[in-house]
Amino acid sequence: MAVEAGSSAVTKSRAAASVRSSDRKSVGRVGRAVFFGFALFYFCVPMAAVLIYSFATRWTANVLPDGYTLDWWRATLADPRIQSAFFTSISLASLTAILDIAVVVPAAYWSRVRNARIRPVVEVAAAVPFALPYVVIAFGLMQFSGVVAPQFQGTFPLLVAGHSAIAFPFVYWAVDGAMAAAGIERLTETAEACGASPYQALMRVVLPNISAGLVTGGLLSFAASFGEFAMAQIIGRSLDTVPLWSAEMIRSYTDTAGSYNRLAVVTLLTFAVLFVLSALVVYWNRGQTVRLLPGAGASDQGGRQ
């Protein structure tokens, strides 16, 4: 679910771009409106159901609940276990995103600018986590850490390492695409010819021109880590992440009253975290896109030589 929210942000920004470019044509406008309406319905109805459920006292026989209450929200927000699960998940996802960016950006940059021969290696590595089920990777990591560093088993650092390993392709493909689009090899040469040191070239030319890819990749890896369950279950059992807590709530339905309602609250909170991040990314990238798009704001450029 978390991953879906992240990628839907990307889809939305792409759709917005294509809508802009075909504005002239009025044909298909109706079709687009219908499609948009359907998509809105498809995304909103489940969320609305969850939202209503989180306020429901009892919801069994009728279309709408029998009554409404704020109890579930109050109880959930006050629950120290949930607070700690959110804290763990957000730290985990943030560290995963930061670690992935720190590792992947130099590697992608190096493979493009300095040594094209490592590209095939990097690309294969970036496809592996998509090809193998996370459960397999998780068991592999557990076996491996058992041999190499048993004291890390079941701990937060190992889970950060595991999540970084499965989420880095999101960063790689986003960043690599941004680098290709920006023509980073040429920009680097230009910066060098202008007298910039490698550090100056990186900070003042490379990073600003791939920032859209950085933010998108960072968000995708954050979302992948935030919503990841299988690996957390296997190598982070002693931890309490939001998906682990949610799974426990689902299993304990018959024991504890209101566990589904509290689950609804947590689902909405998760959604809110990812939605706010996505919105920030779209907002942030919009400035970038407008500035970097060909012909942007250049209505009066022609003829002036």
Added chain:
Amino acid sequence: MSGVSLVGVTKMYGAVKALDHVSVDVRDGELLALLGPSGCGKTTLLRCVAGLERPDRGSVEIGEADITVTPTRERPIGMVFQNYALFPNLTVRQNIAFPLEVRHRPRTEIDARVYELLDLVHLTEQGDRYPKQISGGQAQRCALGRALAPNPEVLLLDEPLSALDALVRGRLRDEIRRVQQLVGITAIYVTHDQSEAMAIADRVAVMNAGRVEQIAAPADLYDMPSTQFSAKFVGSRNAVELAVRNGQVGIPGSFQIDAPAGSNGHALAFFRPEDVKVSVGDDGPGMAARVELKIFLGATTRLHLVGEADGEPIALFGDLPSRRARQIGEGEMVRVDVDPDHVQAFPV
């Protein structure tokens, strides 16, 4: 004094010799064009001066300093690339300021210099625009300003006009020349367009297959190409293969010159279409030829002519003023004469 001197520069890409012992001297304040077809090594040579390629052998000097292994950023160069390589995240003003900022110059000095350069390349009004908001010609002028900002000793231009349309190209070419002469900077200009090279350069170096074929002033190069390749590549020329008789080659009734040294049976004679004299009628000097095709080019008209020498057909073309060409129709017989002073022959 900062000319550029390249001595015995060799660069291999695998087994391919991109540059084969190239030695060139660029004089102080001169604009030297490197002219040649794609793959001749002209861009590689420029990149060796910029430090973006390192020669396998040979040396590169700017002024008195050997910079063969100096990193690009420490070389006293400014560079303009083919496809407007402006930084998209910076405005025109910030692009021009960039080389000064990375050198940590004081702010007041940077502002004054940027102002001066915007004026020099006529972009004062576009200073606060982003590269995507200006035209291709403006982008290259901005790139020129950026290249000149740190007062480099040598300006390197890598096909700066090739991405522009024809009208802008001519204007910007003259603009680059004006700025180069005003600043008095030594410049190396890479191009595959011979008319561009001849219009802008003090001297042209014709390159082919990793070697410099000839270095000469444009007029000399046009009049007297020293090698067969230069003759073929510069200007449009007739290239006629002729038999060598008694140490001479020629078209009977038209011209006769000494055969080039080393020719063996045949020689290739080069002469320009404007040196072909066409007269109407059967009498008069020259070889009899038939007008196969007339192509109107504006001031001149090009005639495709077929004559005969030693029983072999000879195809050549001649340019004559369009007013005169009006009298000549396709299919007519004319006399064709060529001034022997303007014929060059090379061994086949």
